[in-house]
Amino acid sequence: MTFDYLTVVVLLGTSLLGGVAGVVGTFAVLRRRALVGDVLAHAALPGLCLAFLVLGTVQFAGLLVGALLSGLAGLALITLVCHATRTKEDAALGIVLSTFFGVGIVLLSIVQQQASGGQAGLKSYIFGQAGLMGRRDVYLIGTVAFVGLCAMTLFYKELKLLSFDPGFARAQGWPTLRLDLGLMAVLALVIIIGLPAVGVVLMAAMLILPGATARFWTDRLGRMLPLAGIVGAGSAAGATLLSAGMLTAWLGFDLFAFGDTTANLPTGPLIVLCGTAVLLVSVLFSPRRGVIAAMGRTARSRWRTGLENLLSTLYELGERQPDECPEVPLQAVLDRRRWRPWHARTLLWWASWRGLIERSDHAARLTQQGAQHAARIVRARRLWEAFLIHGVNIAPDHVHRDADAIEHLLPAELVERLEAELPKS
Amino acid sequence: MTVAYHRKPVLWDIDLIAPEGKLIGIVGPNGAGKSTLIKAVLGLVPAASGRVTFYGKPYARQRHRVGYVPQRESVDWDFPVTTTDVVTMGTYGQLGWLRRPGARQRETARRCLEQVGMTAMADRQIRQLSGGQQQRVFLARALAQDASIYFMDEPFSGVDAATESAILRLLQSLRREGKTVLVVHHDLPTVRQYFDHVILLNMRLIAAGPTETTFTNENLQKTYGGRLTILDEAAEAVRRGGPQP
Numbered sequence: 091m092t093f094d095y096l097t098v099v100v101l102l103g104t105s106l107l108g109g110v111a112g113v114v115g116t117f118a119v120l121r122r123r124a125l126v127g128d129v130l131a132h133a134a135l136p137g138l139c140l141a142f143l144v145l146g147t148v149q150f151a152g153l154l155v156g157a158l159l160s161g162l163a164g165l166a167l168i169t170l171v172c173h174a175t176r177t178k179e180d181a182a183l184g185i186v187l188s189t190f191f192g193v194g195i196v197l198l199s200i201v202q203q204q205a206s207g208g209q210a211g212l213k214s215y216i217f218g219q220a221g222l223m224g225r226r227d228v229y230l231i232g233t234v235a236f237v238g239l240c241a242m243t244l245f246y247k248e249l250k251l252l253s254f255d256p257g258f259a260r261a262q263g264w265p266t267l268r269l270d271l272g273l274m275a276v277l278a279l280v281i282i283i284g285l286p287a288v289g290v291v292l293m294a295a296m297l298i299l300p301g302a303t304a305r306f307w308t309d310r311l312g313r314m315l316p317l318a319g320i321v322g323a324g325s326a327a328g329a330t331l332l333s334a335g336m337l338t339a340w341l342g343f344d345l346f347a348f349g350d351t352t353a354n355l356p357t358g359p360l361i362v363l364c365g366t367a368v369l370l371v372s373v374l375f376s377p378r379r380g381v382i383a384a385m386g387r388t389a390r391s392r393w394r395t396g397l398e399n400l401l402s403t404l405y406e407l408g409e410r411q412p413d414e415c416p417e418v419p420l421q422a423v424l425d426r427r428r429w430r431p432w433h434a435r436t437l438l439w440w441a442s443w444r445g446l447i448e449r450s451d452h453a454a455r456l457t458q459q460g461a462q463h464a465a466r467i468v469r470a471r472r473l474w475e476a477f478l479i480h481g482v483n484i485a486p487d488h489v490h491r492d493a494d495a496i497e498h499l500l501p502a503e504l505v506e507r508l509e510a511e512l513p514k515s
Numbered sequence: 516m517t518v519a520y521h522r523k524p525v526l527w528d529i530d531l532i533a534p535e536g537k538l539i540g541i542v543g544p545n546g547a548g549k550s551t552l553i554k555a556v557l558g559l560v561p562a563a564s565g566r567v568t569f570y571g572k573p574y575a576r577q578r579h580r581v582g583y584v585p586q587r588e589s590v591d592w593d594f595p596v597t598t599t600d601v602v603t604m605g606t607y608g609q610l611g612w613l614r615r616p617g618a619r620q621r622e623t624a625r626r627c628l629e630q631v632g633m634t635a636m637a638d639r640q641i642r643q644l645s646g647g648q649q650q651r652v653f654l655a656r657a658l659a660q661d662a663s664i665y666f667m668d669e670p671f672s673g674v675d676a677a678t679e680s681a682i683l684r685l686l687q688s689l690r691r692e693g694k695t696v697l698v699v700h701h702d703l704p705t706v707r708q709y710f711d712h713v714i715l716l717n718m719r720l721i722a723a724g725p726t727e728t729t730f731t732n733e734n735l736q737k738t739y740g741g742r743l744t745i746l747d748e749a750a751e752a753v754r755r756g757g758p759q760p
Contacts, residue, residue: 120594244613251604255590261557262608262660263578309640311595 103228104220104326104357107284108296110235112322113242113315114280115297116304117273120253120311125183126165126274128294131281132187133164135194135290138215139201150227150286153215158282164190165274191290218289218358220330227286234283238276242315249273250311289358296322299365306369306376325368329360393440395498396429398467400437401446402497403427404456405464415461417453471497473508480512529565529720533664533712536693538686540700540710540726544739547717549699550586553666557583569664579608582662584653586669592642592649599624599637601652605659620659627655630688632681647678654685665689665696672701683709706730718750 118124134157141156164186171182201212214222242249251259252269260266281293288296300322304314333355377383403423408416424434438454441447446460456464474496478484500508529552533539541549554560556567558574569577582605602624603616610616628634631651636644644652650670657665670682686709689696697714700706706713706726713730715721715738722734 247607247610247615248612250596250600251607254594254596254601254604255585257554257559257585257589258583258604258656260559261578261581261583261585261666263575264607305595309595310597311600314595 099225099228100220100223101327101330103223103231104287104330104361105323106228106231106235107280107287108300108326108361109319109323110238111280111284111296111326112300112304112318112320114238114273114276115322116301116315116318117242117249117253118277119298119301121249121270121273123270123274123277124294124298125180127277127281127297129164129168129183129187129190130161130278131285131290131293132194133190134158134161134282134285135215136160136190136197137163138212138285138290139194139197142201142212143197150224150230154282154285157285158278160190161278161282194290214289214356215285216289216291217356218285218287218292218361220287220333220357223287231283234279238280239319241272241276245269245272246312246315287357288361289356292358292362295362295365296326299325299362299369303365303369303372306372306379309378321365321368325364326361329357329364332364333357333360391498393437395495396433396437397441397446398463398498399427400441401456401460401464402467402471404447404454405461405468408456415456415458417450417455419453420449421452423454467497470500470505470508473505473512474500476512477508529716531714531720531723533695533697533714535695536690537695537712538690538710539695539697539712539714540706541697541714541716542700542703542706542730542738543716543721545701547738549701549716550668552716553668553697553699557581557666579660580663582657582660582665584657584665584667584670587646587650587653587673592644594641596641597637598628598633598639598641598644598652601641602627602655602659605656605661608660623659623661624655627658628652630658631655631685645675647674650674650678651681654682658685663694665694667696667698669699669701671698671705703735 115124115127118127137156137158137160138153140160141153144156145152168179168182168186171177171185172179177185198212198216248259248264248269251262251264252266252273256266259269277297281297284293284296300318301314303321304317307317308314372380374381375383400423403426404418407418407422407426420438427434429437438447438449441460442449442454445457446463447454447456449455541552543549551560555562556574558567567574569580574581599621603620605627606616606620606623610620625634625637628637631654633648633651633655636648636652641649641652654667654670657667671679674682686696686698690711698710700709707730710726712724713726714723715729715734717738721738722729
């Protein structure tokens with residue numbers, strides 16, 4: 091696998107873009123301004139086309155000024171619509187976004203009908219085409235990335251406070267409006283320089299996905315921001331390789347061999363898909379917030395409850411017999427608990443593996459250790475039942491069902507307090 | 516001072532002097548404008564007219580002497596910060612632009628957490644805290660502001676018994692240090708026990724003064740005895756911008 095000069099330039103550009111979009115986007119999402127980014131991107135399209143009509147070239151810098159102006163006009167219009175007509179903000183966002191995008195598409199087809207030949211690159215602004223990026227474009231992206239990352243680092247404390255509790259920030263004397271405007275300005279810059287590579291339709295995803303992914307792996311903002319930057323840069327780089335046909339070249343065959351080669355796929359959708367793939371992995375495998383971890387916790391607590399129920403049932407059935415740990419026929423246990431056979435078998439196997447019971451074919455007895463464990467659970471339940479009857483005045487026949495679940499959860503310290511609170515009689 | 520939301524006045528002609536070094540309860544029915552009063556005083560909602568002074572100077576010059584406890588529901592508790600992070604935010608005002616919190620600020624945060632009995636929770640993500648614990652974090656953050664006047668918006672609402680007594684102890688120790696504390700409160704039975712001074716509010720100032728002489732049945736009747744429909748209708752008229760044809 092070899093990298094030619096052009097690919098390196100493009101890779102550098104998209105990675106820088108992905109990184110800064112991830113970091114700035116994280117703040118935008120936490121400040122609940124993610125949709126503003128979406129509007130800004132869509133509203134930039136008419137400006138792009140108008141700038142092309144005026145300038146007559148697809149030169150990067152010139153078009154971006156047009157895009158920035160019309161994007162900002164879109165944002166201003168939202169504020170105006172909200173205040174003048176009492177339209178709710180989300181509705182106003184929707185109206186402005188689709189209107190500007192509609193105008194942009196109409197202008198685009200007008201531009202396309204002018205057969206001047208220079209408009210070829212313009213269409214790629216809808217879904218993005220990173221392959222068209224040149225060295226000077228990368229310098230521009232690098233500058234914006236540097237400015238954006240510096241701003242986020244310098245004003246980290248202020249932005250953190252602003253996003254968490256704007257009211258408190260204001261009361262403490264911070265100029266929240268100016269901070270918000272500053273954040274929006276950086277956001278706008280990042281979006282505008284991202285348009286050629288990612289396109290107006292999917293730019294917002296590049297802002298939102300990395301932060302959402304990073305949130306699955308950390309509870310600290312200080313770690314979430316660099317992580318979002320890395321995720322953003324990584325998925326942008328991966329998508330660029332796919333889009334540039336690098337993966338195909340490396341594998342020696344085309345992974346997506348339906349008709350065309352991947353080399354012609356626009357970059358924007360690929361970046362979004364790469365980002366989504368990383369997010370999906372995080373949703374599944376994150377140790378604290380992930381789906382699999384949550385399922386594991388549920389299953390563990392279910393099995394633990396089952397085990398404790400088995401022990402306490404053995405304990406109660408054997409309680410009236412003179413032996414300390416008498417043999418109890420398994421059938422008696424199964425009569426009390428409505429377990430499916432495989433569930434009961436697994437529980438019995440698990441309990442004897444942990445040395446809590448000794449079992450023969452048709453009977454089981456608690457070991458010393460198992461009896462201690464069981465006694466603790468039975469005691470917690472009985473204390474809880476007594477507390478419900480005496481302390482909360484619940485009718486005795488209503489009590490048992492609730493108590494059956496809670497004894498597995500009560501911390502030891504609370505059980506002591508339950509005992510202390512009961513009347514001594 | 517008059518305060519308006521969307522041009523609709525919600526507080527009329529409040530004229531009030533809060534005495535120094537007292538625990539002051541702001542009491543009134545729902546929609547009476549208790550929180551709005553605090554927010555207007557702090558400049559969080561614009562006052563339509565009037566002015567606020569602290570120790571004889573405008574608020575903008577005295578912010579460092581003011582501590583604020585917003586309502587607990589006003590923020591997203593899933594935000595990626597720890598308890599200590601939130602409490603440290605109280606020191607940001609004194610830090611000023613660009614400077615990062617350092618060892619001294621961390622020490623302040625630790626001390627304030629201790630005062631509300633939350634040392635054990637210092638490194639928890641704030642979502643893992645109970646409602647009462649979250650309330651105490653907000654109190655600790657206000658303590659970290661090291662202010663002379665505190666404004667607290669419903670600190671007692673929806674908290675457990677342990678938190679309630681922790682807050683009360685804290686209020687009393689603040690009073691001992693000579694601080695002034697204004698608390699929005701809507702649990703009438705505890706007013707006498709908690710506060711030296713009350714402000715009775717229902718869209719306008721009903722009465723203000725020492726609890727003994729002000730928190731009387733007569734004044735409560737005036738505060739809670741039906742909303743003043745004339746004020747409601749006048750507010751509506753102001754919002755519409757004049758008589759309709």
